[in-house]
Amino acid sequence: MNTSDDPDRVPESTDPAVVELDALDHSILSMLQADGRMPYRQIAREVGTSEGTVRARVGRMQSSGVLNIVAIADPFRLGYNVLAFVLLRSRSADHGRIIDELTSWTETTYVSSCVGSADIYMQIVCRDNAHLGTLLHSRLPAIDGVESVETFVELKMHKVSYTYNED
Structure with a gap:
């Protein structure tokens, strides 16, 4: 199998501060940016891969610091005017x-x-x-x-x- 065809393969970077993402990573990232609570199963269906691959890719992006999934509160609705x-x-x-x-x-x-x-x-x-x-x-x-x-x-x-x- 060609390693570039492996959906679990994460591209390598020559700059240690930059984490390179492939098209699948970008698709997953884009979907999570739109809805950070989107189920991995739904993402997998929409990008055409397995739920396990999505879970692994998200885990790698989180551990590398590329992705943080957080709740963002509206300060005005919390009384900060x-x-x-x-x-x-x-x-x-x-x-x-x-x-x-x-x-x-x-x-x-x-x-x-x-x-x-x-x-x-x-x-x-x-x-x-x-x-x-x-x-x-x-x-x-x-x-x-x-x-x-x-x-x-x-x-x-x-x-x-x-x-x-x-x-």
Whole structure:
């Protein structure tokens, strides 16, 4: 049997950080991105393979870090009426400690290091403007090493997508 015809074969990559997916993996991934609870049996029928192959492929994608199946809650329906994006400048020596502090906040949903006009980007959810004000005027200034803060409050969400096409 030619190994390229083996449905359980996962393509190899020369870059250890990149996991190569074949057409079957992409099909399975696409279906799970549309419905993370779709039964493997249904996926198998739709892509023309066995349920065991789907289960093995999903397991490999999960163990390699390509795929995480999670529930995504709507913050607005949970009572978080303010979504804000915060850009911070930090002293270089304090960067890691600031990241540690920000990622510990329950209001923080996303934190990343950046280059450009900001060193740190963070997304936060707050119950209301008073809650946001407490974060911006009390908690952030209490973190040593934060040099400046710029905040953007989201008025309306136009698109949210966690689907990454293979193009």
